[in-house]
Amino acid sequence: MAGVFIGAGTVVNVITVVVGSLIGIALGNRIPETTKSTVTAVLGLVTLVLGGMSVVAMNSEALREAVDGAAMLVVLAALLVGALLGSWLRVEDRLEQGAGWVRARFTASGDAARFVDGMVTATLLFCVGPLAILGSLSDGLGRGADQLLVKSVLDGFAAMAFASTLGWGVLASAGAVALIQGSLTAVGYFAGDVLTTAQVDALTATGGVVLLALGLRLLDLKQIPVGDLLPALLLAPPLVTLAAALI
Template structure:
């Protein structure tokens, strides 16, 4: 197998799963779709919670001690300020609306955006996506991404059946993000320590919990404005480790 095969397979399973979900979704009553969306929200809570647990990992606490939680909080707060200033949520909505026009001439733009953002975060925020892509790029094998591909395929089917075409569009972001991480691993080697990945995963977990609140229609958290936090968490670990 060649380097990058993991991302290729992952994108293919997302596309196939999304297409199956779209075909299935037309036969599901609206009331059932609402129930499924609530289930997906609850499932996203589980994924987010499992990711947040990385905040207490041995590697992260060993590197920064009790400051792990502060690092995650600081990443989210500063990330929210940067994201709000850059209007990431608004720009994401505009971009997703443009994509929706390319895929379909009808449907609710907000639903498309939710499908794109939800599936992208679920597929791309987590240790399997990050470590699996880096491992593939380093030539250590794509086993992690192949396992992730199976999980993402079923998740894409479930998401697309209720959230529509936005889930299919997320295949492009999976290709971009995981492909970039694979290339980074190939050209730069081990660029992130385990502690940095754990901080990034925990930060992403909090964002996923905010996303779950949107799916459950409890609070419209602007998760797009929080995305810069993912870029801040790893360097903050390095800074804290150097100071402590």
């Protein structure tokens, strides 16, 4: 999205979490389940569109020239090796186990327990996921905040649902969103000075395939372990260099 500053996606995301939390606290437990399902399905479709738009970077002139037309092989290799590495490291399982450990670590009693449970649960939901990582990096790289804007809508409705039952702790998670996604955006910003245009395009295209997998999950069509694909994002840039040296 042109005309917005780097970091705008995180700012909007924080605002939607705050607004959604306040609405959820005000509404209580009155949000219909059908509404939540419909919104999730729409966001799944939009995530597929965003993934397709990102995959187009595979055809960029800079990437094609750098790897002599082998851009598809670079992205495929990044995804295959990344999936094998992610499965071996059990990234998806470890993310889920980490979320459970954090919840257990911050248990308390009474109102304090409800507040902390709301804050921790919402923070994990909003910050531990492919869209948070990919969207923040894309924003920092100057590729636009579209992915984070879609995530913001999803988080806004999720904040409403959680705050209606868990209360003010969900609102407190907005600070964690600002810190974590802001940090990832900064990483993307500084990585833009290190990575070549071809490497950024390979990273974008690889991330697009991961977004397609996430869209399928949101639509409940295929429960792909998206977390296990995340190592592919680290592999895509160096594979461009390797391919350029071999070709």
